[in-house]
Amino acid sequence: MSDFLAKSATYLPLLMEGVYLTLVVTLFSVVLSTLLGFVWAVMTWSRVPPLVSISRGFITIIRGIPIIVQLFYIYFVMPEIGLNLTALQAGIIGLGIAYSAYQAENFRAGIEAIDKGQIEAAYSIGMTDALVMRRVIMPQAIRIALPPYGNTVIMILKDSSLVSTITVAELTRQGQLIAASTFDNMTIFTLVALIYLALSLPLTFLTQHLERRFSKA
Amino acid sequence: MISVRNIHKSFGAQEVIRGVNFEIARGEVVCIIGPSGSGKSTILRCINGLETYDRGEILVDGQKVDPKARSIIGVRTQVSMVFQRFNLFPHRTALENVMEGPVYVKGVPRAQARREAEALLEKVGLSAKFDSYPAQLSGGQQQRVAIARALAMQPKAILFDEPTSALDPELVGEVLEVMRDVAAEGMTMAVVTHEMSFARAVADRVLFLESGTILEEGPPEQLLRHPSHPRTQDFLHRVINPMD
Ligand SMILES: Nc1ncnc2c1ncn2[C@@H]1O[C@H](COP(=O)(O)OP(=O)(O)OP(=O)(O)O)[C@@H](O)[C@H]1O
Ligand SMILES: [Mg+2]
Numbered sequence: 001m002s003d004f005l006a007k008s009a010t011y012l013p014l015l016m017e018g019v020y021l022t023l024v025v026t027l028f029s030v031v032l033s034t035l036l037g038f039v040w041a042v043m044t045w046s047r048v049p050p051l052v053s054i055s056r057g058f059i060t061i062i063r064g065i066p067i068i069v070q071l072f073y074i075y076f077v078m079p080e081i082g083l084n085l086t087a088l089q090a091g092i093i094g095l096g097i098a099y100s101a102y103q104a105e106n107f108r109a110g111i112e113a114i115d116k117g118q119i120e121a122a123y124s125i126g127m128t129d130a131l132v133m134r135r136v137i138m139p140q141a142i143r144i145a146l147p148p149y150g151n152t153v154i155m156i157l158k159d160s161s162l163v164s165t166i167t168v169a170e171l172t173r174q175g176q177l178i179a180a181s182t183f184d185n186m187t188i189f190t191l192v193a194l195i196y197l198a199l200s201l202p203l204t205f206l207t208q209h210l211e212r213r214f215s216k217a
Numbered sequence: 218m219i220s221v222r223n224i225h226k227s228f229g230a231q232e233v234i235r236g237v238n239f240e241i242a243r244g245e246v247v248c249i250i251g252p253s254g255s256g257k258s259t260i261l262r263c264i265n266g267l268e269t270y271d272r273g274e275i276l277v278d279g280q281k282v283d284p285k286a287r288s289i290i291g292v293r294t295q296v297s298m299v300f301q302r303f304n305l306f307p308h309r310t311a312l313e314n315v316m317e318g319p320v321y322v323k324g325v326p327r328a329q330a331r332r333e334a335e336a337l338l339e340k341v342g343l344s345a346k347f348d349s350y351p352a353q354l355s356g357g358q359q360q361r362v363a364i365a366r367a368l369a370m371q372p373k374a375i376l377f378d379e380p381t382s383a384l385d386p387e388l389v390g391e392v393l394e395v396m397r398d399v400a401a402e403g404m405t406m407a408v409v410t411h412e413m414s415f416a417r418a419v420a421d422r423v424l425f426l427e428s429g430t431i432l433e434e435g436p437p438e439q440l441l442r443h444p445s446h447p448r449t450q451d452f453l454h455r456v457i458n459p460m461d
Contacts, residue, residue, distance in 0.1 A: 121304035121363075124265055125318035125370055126294040135321055140308050 007187045011178055015191060018174030022199070025091050025160040025170055030153055032096025037103025042133070044104070045111050055104065062101040068162050070094050075166040091163030099156050106152060110145030111137055150207025154200050161196075171195060218243045218374060218405050219264060219296075224273030226259060226429075233259055234270065235429040241374070246406045248416040248437070251426035252452055257409040260426070261376045264407070265298050278373060294322060297367035301379040303359040305351040311338060311362045312347040315369045323370070330369075337365040341395050357388030361395055374405035381412060411456060417441055425449045 043055035062070070075090040085093065114137050122136045164173035175192040179185050219241040226234035233256045241247050249257050262268035264275055266284035275282040277292050305314050315334035319325040325333075338347060341361040351359050360380055367375050377396065381389040393415050400406055400419050410416060416423050416437050423440045425433045425448075433446045444450045 115304075115307075117300060117302050117304035118306055120267055121298070121300060121366075122306070122317075123267060124293055124298040125366070126290045126322040127318075128290065131321055135317065136306060143308075 004187060004190075007184060008191055011182075011184075011188055011191060014178055015171060015174055015188075015195065018169060018171035019195060019199075021088070021168060021170040022157070022160050022172075025088070025095065025163055025168065026153075026157045028092040029095035029099060029156050029160065032092065033099035033103045033152075033156065036096065036100030037107055040100060040104035041107035041111060044108055046129075059101045059104055062098055067095065067098045067159060068165055070098050071162060071166050087163070087167045090166055091160075091168045094166075095156060095160065095163065099152060099159075102152050102155075103149070106145045106148040107141065109148070110141030110143075113144050114140050147207060147211045150203065150210070154203050154207075157200055157203065158196060218245070218278060219407070220274075220276040221260070221264065222274045222276070224260075224263060224270045224275060226256075226263065226268070226270045233429050234263070236273075237426075237429070237431055239424060239431060239434070241405060241407055243373075243405055244403045245421045246400045246404075246408065246419055248420040248423045249407065249409045249426055250411070250413075250416065250423060250452070250456075255426045256429040257426055258378050261298065261378050261407060261409060265296055265376060266292055267298075290322075294318075294370055295373045297370050297372040297375045299360070299363050299367050299375060299377045299380050301382050303351070303356070303363045303383070305359055305362055305366070307351050310348045310350055311343060311354065311365075314351070314362055315365045318366065318370045334365070334369055337368050338362070340368075340398075341365050342391070355388060356384045357391045360384065360392045364392075364395055364399065368399065374407070375399070377406065377408040377410070379409050379411070381410070413441055413453070413456060425452065427452070 040055040040059060043051040046052065071091060071094040074085065074094045075087060078085060078090070118136060119132055122132045127135065160170060161172035164170060164176065167173070169177070171192060175188050179188045182188070221237055221239050223236050223238055224234055225232065225236060233254075237256075237260060239247070249260070251257055259268055263270045264277070264282060266282050266289040269284050277296055280288065280292060282292050283289060305311075306317065309317065312331065312334050315337055316327070316330045319330040319333065320327055335344075335347065338344060341364055343358060343361055343365070346354060346358060346362075349358075351362070354362065364375075364380075380396065381392050384392065389412070393412060396406075396408070396415070397419050408415075408420070420437045422434060423437045424431050425440065425444070425446070427448055433440060433444060433449045440449070441453065444453060
């Protein structure tokens with residue numbers, strides 16, 4: 001045990017550099033996927049035929065391709081058509097786009113759960129689409145979408161490890177690099193696993209807390 | 218005030234409104250009766266632009282009702298609607314439900330909107346329920362909040378679509394009473410209802426609708442007591458003696 005702690009002390013500073021990038025990738029991917037996912041959901045809700053087809057088509061395509069392949073596509077294929085991205089940028093954009101499809105489904109489910117009668121009542125007092133969205137649908141849809149949203153954020157955190165495959169030196173890749181030079185697989189991957197757990201548990205608790213708070217009102 | 222001129226409306230192949238004409242004058246209360254599926258709700262929804270119509274024309278205070286045009290917002294702020302299932306905003310209190318339209322649609326300052334909303338809730342007998350959420354209110358109370366919400370827009374007319382049909386029988390009276398008060402203050406009203414006693418007491422005119430056309434219309438006393446059309450007689454007989 002003391003051996004594990006002693007070795008951990010040497011590896012941790014290196015792993016922490018990876019944690020920093022893991023958090024950067026996660027944070028920006030969450031923001032990007034949320035914004036894009038919201039756009040897809042609103043396009044679907046708009047019932048304007050071309051907008052609905054575009055968002056539906058996009059979601060179907062994105063969900064049918066493994067995330068890792070999407071990352072390769074953005075990082076290795078895009079430069080061939082003149083779009084050069086750093087590995088970090090490619091990773092964030094790839095994860096953000098991939099997860100926007102799942103976020104859109106969370107939001108869509110939240111929006112569709114709102115009773116149509118209240119939406120008509122809102123229109124009947126003269127609200128515009130934008131007001132109906134802001135004052136009637138969103139406050140309730142957020143409540144409904146929050147638990148699945150929290151779970152999606154946790155999945156993005158864990159799947160940020162996929163960007164290790166396009167050379168972003170986040171936590172998983174740092175672990176691989178250290179393990180390759182020290183052969184101390186046991187200590188290093190135990191630490192890596194514990195760190196992911198330490199990052200995701202607070203998110204799990206936060207989600208559960210918000211879920212309880214929102215379900216009261 | 219409201220002119221409905223020869224409107225037609227189909228859902229798919231089924232024509233549910235087949236040439237309906239009527240006028241509602243300022244301050245008039247018109248009750249619309251008729252069997253289920255005859256198109257009563259559809260007509261009210263067309264007047265408020267919640268539904269499109271295929272032919273004909275609806276005018277509110279001289280302005281054409283066009284659900285696809287921006288002008289529909291103006292129509293809706295002048296014509297409020299009360300629904301069978303209340304349709305309150307469940308995430309807002311009674312007071313907030315009533316304030317919502319004035320504050321966010323009409324831009325009335327919050328403090329003023331609040332004062333007016335409180336006065337309206339008092340008027341419908343809910344001074345103790347300002348901060349209750351819809352789920353904490355009975356059906357009759359919810360519908361009274363919905364009427365206060367409609368009044369808060371200071372509309373020129375209010376459309377009621379079977380406002381008491383979803384209520385337990387003992388709660389019907391409190392809602393009808395509020396509606397009678399609103400009518401007594403001179404509000405222009407179109408009321409779809411099966412409450413014949415309300416129609417007799419409050420309506421200036423009753424329209425009998427069947428299969429998307431107005432079969433008969435007249436003052437309540439005449440239409441409800443001495444209907445001339447056999448279909449109207451049959452309908453009234455069934456409403457008054459449901460077990461026959
Ligand atoms: N959105 C819709 N899509 C298809 N058909 C509809 C739709 N709304 C109404 N209808 C049909 O139009 C006809 C008239 O409906 P409407 O709701 O206006 O009748 P109503 O007189 O209000 O009946 P009720 O007393 O049951 O409320 C019915 O046959 C109904 O099935
Ligand atoms: Mg109806």
